[in-house]
Amino acid sequence: MPNIGSYEERIKNFDWSISEKELGYQQGDVINIGWYCSDRICEMGNGDRLALLWENAMGEEKRYTYNDIRVYSNTIGAFLRSLGIKNEDRVCLFMDKVPELYIGLLGILKIGAVAQPLFSAFGDESLFVRLENAGTSAIITQRKHALKVRKIIDRLPNLKHIIIVDHDGKKELKEREVAFSMEANRVDKLELFPTKAESPSLLHYTSGTTGMPKGVQHVHYSLISQYLTAKWVLDITKNDIYWCTADPGWVTGTSYGIIAPWALGVTQCVLDAGFSAEAWYRFIQKYKVTVWYSAPTAIRSLMKAGDAIVRQFDLSSLRHLISVGEPLNAEAVVWSEKVFGLPFHDSYWQTETGSIMISNYPGMKIKPGSMGKPFPGITGTIVHPQTYEPVNETGVIGLIAFRPGWPAMMRTYWRNEETYKGKFKNGWYLPGDRARLDSDGYFWFIGRDDDVINTAGHLVSPFEVESALLEHPAVAESAVVSKPDEINMEVVKAFVTLKPGFSVSEELELEIMNFIRKKLSPLAMPQEIEYIDPLPKTRSGKIMRRLLHAKEWGEEIGDTSTLEND
Amino acid sequence: MEDLKDVILEYVIAEYASEDDKLTYDTPLISGGLVDSFSMVSLKRFLEVKYKISIPDEDASPEAFDSVNKIADLVKRFTG
Numbered sequence: 001m002p003n004i005g006s007y008e009e010r011i012k013n014f015d016w017s018i019s020e021k022e023l024g025y026q027q028g029d030v031i032n033i034g035w036y037c038s039d040r041i042c043e044m045g046n047g048d049r050l051a052l053l054w055e056n057a058m059g060e061e062k063r064y065t066y067n068d069i070r071v072y073s074n075t076i077g078a079f080l081r082s083l084g085i086k087n088e089d090r091v092c093l094f095m096d097k098v099p100e101l102y103i104g105l106l107g108i109l110k111i112g113a114v115a116q117p118l119f120s121a122f123g124d125e126s127l128f129v130r131l132e133n134a135g136t137s138a139i140i141t142q143r144k145h146a147l148k149v150r151k152i153i154d155r156l157p158n159l160k161h162i163i164i165v166d167h168d169g170k171k172e173l174k175e176r177e178v179a180f181s182m183e184a185n186r187v188d189k190l191e192l193f194p195t196k197a198e199s200p201s202l203l204h205y206t207s208g209t210t211g212m213p214k215g216v217q218h219v220h221y222s223l224i225s226q227y228l229t230a231k232w233v234l235d236i237t238k239n240d241i242y243w244c245t246a247d248p249g250w251v252t253g254t255s256y257g258i259i260a261p262w263a264l265g266v267t268q269c270v271l272d273a274g275f276s277a278e279a280w281y282r283f284i285q286k287y288k289v290t291v292w293y294s295a296p297t298a299i300r301s302l303m304k305a306g307d308a309i310v311r312q313f314d315l316s317s318l319r320h321l322i323s324v325g326e327p328l329n330a331e332a333v334v335w336s337e338k339v340f341g342l343p344f345h346d347s348y349w350q351t352e353t354g355s356i357m358i359s360n361y362p363g364m365k366i367k368p369g370s371m372g373k374p375f376p377g378i379t380g381t382i383v384h385p386q387t388y389e390p391v392n393e394t395g396v397i398g399l400i401a402f403r404p405g406w407p408a409m410m411r412t413y414w415r416n417e418e419t420y421k422g423k424f425k426n427g428w429y430l431p432g433d434r435a436r437l438d439s440d441g442y443f444w445f446i447g448r449d450d451d452v453i454n455t456a457g458h459l460v461s462p463f464e465v466e467s468a469l470l471e472h473p474a475v476a477e478s479a480v481v482s483k484p485d486e487i488n489m490e491v492v493k494a495f496v497t498l499k500p501g502f503s504v505s506e507e508l509e510l511e512i513m514n515f516i517r518k519k520l521s522p523l524a525m526p527q528e529i530e531y532i533d534p535l536p537k538t539r540s541g542k543i544m545r546r547l548l549h550a551k552e553w554g555e556e557i558g559d560t561s562t563l564e565n566d
Numbered sequence: 567m568e569d570l571k572d573v574i575l576e577y578v579i580a581e582y583a584s585e586d587d588k589l590t591y592d593t594p595l596i597s598g599g600l601v602d603s604f605s606m607v608s609l610k611r612f613l614e615v616k617y618k619i620s621i622p623d624e625d626a627s628p629e630a631f632d633s634v635n636k637i638a639d640l641v642k643r644f645t646g
Contacts, residue, residue: 057598096599121602144584274599276628301603301628456604487603506615513608514581522604 002362004232007373014376016407019228023263030194031220033201034077034109037262038070039192050267053241053287054099057273062099066265069103072182074190076100076107076140079180083161085138087112087193090203092131092139093248094118094149097272100165100182101248102258104140109201109220112193116203116215119249119458120145125468125519128152129212130205131159134414140180142166150174197221203414204251206351207452207461215414216351222255223263225355225408229375230260233347235320235362236291243269243284244293250458251351252324255408256293277305281313288317295325297456299332299344300487310339320362322347325457326489327445330369346371348443350431352423354408357431358400358443371435371443379403381428382437385449388426394439397446401428451545453482455490460524462492462545465516468524469494472515474502479535479543483528483552494526495548497533504531570641575634577612591635596628606631613637619644 004010024040025031041049047067054062064072085091091108093115095101101117108115116134118127120142127148131139138161139149149162153176160176167179195201201220205213230236234256242261246252261268269287273279275298284292321336321344328346337343347359348371358380360372374380382391382398391398404424413420423430434446453460462480469478477497482490494512502508509529517525536544550557571591579589582601587593595601601609610626613619621644630640 057594144586147584272599274594274596274602274628276597276632279597304627491604506611510608510611510615513611517605517608522602525604525608527604527607 002232002235003237004235004361004363007361007364007376010232010376016224016228016377019224019407023223023227025224027197029196030192031197031223032109032112032192032195033220033223033259033263034073034106035192036223037106037259038066038073041066041262041265042070044265046265049265051262052099052102053267053269055269055271055273055283056098057279064099064103066262069106069262071186071188072099072103073106073110074187075182075185076104076180077110077190078187079163079185080107080113080138081111083138083163083178085111085113085161087195088200089113089137090116090134092116092118092134092136092141094120094122094127094139094141094145095165096120096142097247097270098142098165099270100140102270103182104165105248105254105258106262109195110190110192112195112199114200114203115254116205117248117250117254118205119247119521121523122148122249122521123517123519124148124151126464126521126524128155130215131156133205133212134203134215137161138163140165143168143171146174146177195220198411200411202254204254204351206251207459207464208419208450210461210463211419212464213461214416214419216251216410217412217414218354218408219411222354222408223259225406226255226260227263229356229359230256230264233345233356233359233361233375234260234291234293234322236261236264236266238265240266240290241269241288241317242266242291242293243271243287243289245271245280245295245298246293246325251354252293252295252457255355256324275301277302277309278312281310281315284315284318285313290317291320291322292318293322293324294344295457296323296328296332297325297488299323299328299336303332303335304487307339315340318342321345322359324349324356326454327371328369333366333368343368348372348445352410352429352431353402353406354410355406357402367438367440367442369444370438371445373441373443374402378406380443382435382443383426383428383430385434388428388430391437394437397434397436399430399449400433400435400443401425401430403427404429451481451549453480453490453492455482455485455492455523456488458523460492464520465492465494465524465526468516468519469496469512471519472512474498474508475512477535477543479545479548480526481545481549481552485527491527492524493528493530493552495530495532495535497535498531571634571638573616574613574637574641578609578634581608581612589634591638592633594632595634596632598632601631603628609637613641617641617645
């Protein structure tokens, strides 16, 4: 019997107090995610249980018990305090998937500071805009990534400390840099900052259509959602070996790659290496992974690697598979059932929702290709895109909408309350996605309601890429859209016009690609650049991205009455 | 052949590695996390521009790009 029992029964009798009771929390109590994920598990007598099994690309392995992560997160918290970091200061985590990233998040939260995880593949400009916007006080990083911080430090007066976790003493530390070794000192006792339900916990940055990335503000009470959704959707039990493949630079990697599994006291695995089907299957076999939370891009890459390789490994430990990040195509569900004997269960949520909102549940009939049904306690529907009234007919495409009020819902966009308020219409929170409902109440994803590009489950702002393109000396104008991709669902495509004196060449295309890759990130790098002169514009001079998008997707161009002379 | 490998190695070091990375012809690039699947597209484009070849997507697998030695073998297939 899965943890959720009967979905239909849970819907009828749901209250978030189920989660509060299991966690021993009462309204008004101190609630600190760092404590819940380490000290509490130890106080329950499970300090010797393995919390983290970690391996890197070179095959190096590390193991940490719950007592280890309790002590090492204390060590990190105490060190931050010694630097003068106090509650609500923003501390950025900018690392590969090393143990310090996972345990560091708990240390930051224990002293009441706000953790700001950022994807370590971000280039210096992506890093800069997010650190500047957050007014970040300290960044915990590795020496290879410190090079990017050095490039921008002069423009970041608020950034007082650059904490390097793997300094080997061979090279001199630079301005504001300090070396720190998590395992060199053991701080057994740390005075916990008494955070309450609404105390800020995490600041995750996400991309929008216009403007710079937005800081999504979460609070410690989010634990209530994250704990119960992990228990019921991921079906985690204390004997599981759990593997979430997401990077904690993104919200899945924190909500379900750190917070939820450790609050549940489960053993989780981390593979700090690039993707290869062989390495992933070997990892599952070696650690006897039972519950596997991954993403459609990875699943499609595994499909591409073929079925024969699956048979080279013993994957019989697997018992439950879940997917998130972008719609999981029906073929992938059917394929996983064929090769693993288990279907991947799609789940849907986003950075702003903080926890899973819609899912296919263990024990419930899966409709391959569908997103599933709302989590108990979540009121979700499809609303009309103009009136924001619920669409009562099945099969009609509209906007996904949720009634606000679940524990992990974002509390605001950092210093951007106006945009936050704009996410609510007619009493509904709108995540910005289109879908339809079928007669059984299952949601079916259609696409984004804006120009944001979802590539491999990560959102890329066309505006941010266009702005960066204009900084290249050859680019006069740019327009960025998504183009379909078999593996990543969408990838970035750029249309550019060149400045006088520059001519079209393959070398220039490669140069521009690398320029964006280093400045923003590999995800944001256009995988194709098309030279077009002029770009399609409205009579008022606004670039009509819609036409370029339609061209890439083979869609109807629609109304072109506002198009400038062509 | 050494020239080909050296050109590729030099490009990988310049574009994707950090100063601490010690790369050889056999260093795992993709599975080692040095070059991700998105960056692989720019590496493929470099090879196509440099050697005036076209590498079909079905041949541009993470396995075929996983080391300088493997990439050199791939390029040789298309340069004759």
